[in-house]
Amino acid sequence: DQQVKQNSPSLSVQEGRISILNCDYTNSMFDYFLWYKKYPAEGPTFLISISSIKDKNEDGRFTVFLNKSAKHLSLHIVPSQPGDSAVYFCAASPYSGYALNFGKGTSLLVTP
């Protein structure tokens, strides 16, 4: 039962443009959401998070938006850079410290 869904397996964006990665969840008990970035042969690295009391969190070029009513979140990367090319995983938990439920990931390719 996939409680966190990333319906786009891949995304290609030109350097300098905006990358938008989407994530949907089904469990209404989730209240903490994170994005992880993964390069080949490395473990996932934490990118940005948002709690359910917010609808937006920004960190430099990365912004996460949360729409609780739609059970949807998105990650915006502006401007996109070639070094952003990686697999991005959306994750959610009912409370931080509880294990994360992951989506299947979206592979982002940023082309020069």
Add this chain to the structure above:
Amino acid sequence: EAGVAQSPRYKIIEKRQSVAFWCNPISGHATLYWYQQILGQGPKLLIQFQNNGVVDDSQLPKDRFSAERLKGVDSTLKIQPAKLEDSAVYLCASSLRGPQGARNTIYFGEGSWLTVV
């Protein structure tokens, strides 16, 4: 600050053999997780420890997988006997506080890549 350490990085074994993975979490992190990531999938939780006690092992195939976290620090994950479908990356992760703590982030190691032939 040192990250989550895992070893070995790569292991190839034949089916029905056994294998063990080791993890050293970030210093001071009370909670330790083992995740399994099969190619093309997101990580799936196998077991979660709070200090040296098990919080959640509902998705651990207990007929072949075992894990322990003696003294509440290092942890080992063992598979015996291995099956072909166990080929995956085994990710160890840790977080500062457990479920009773304030929101905190889970940090991953680089993973142990297992191929069962």
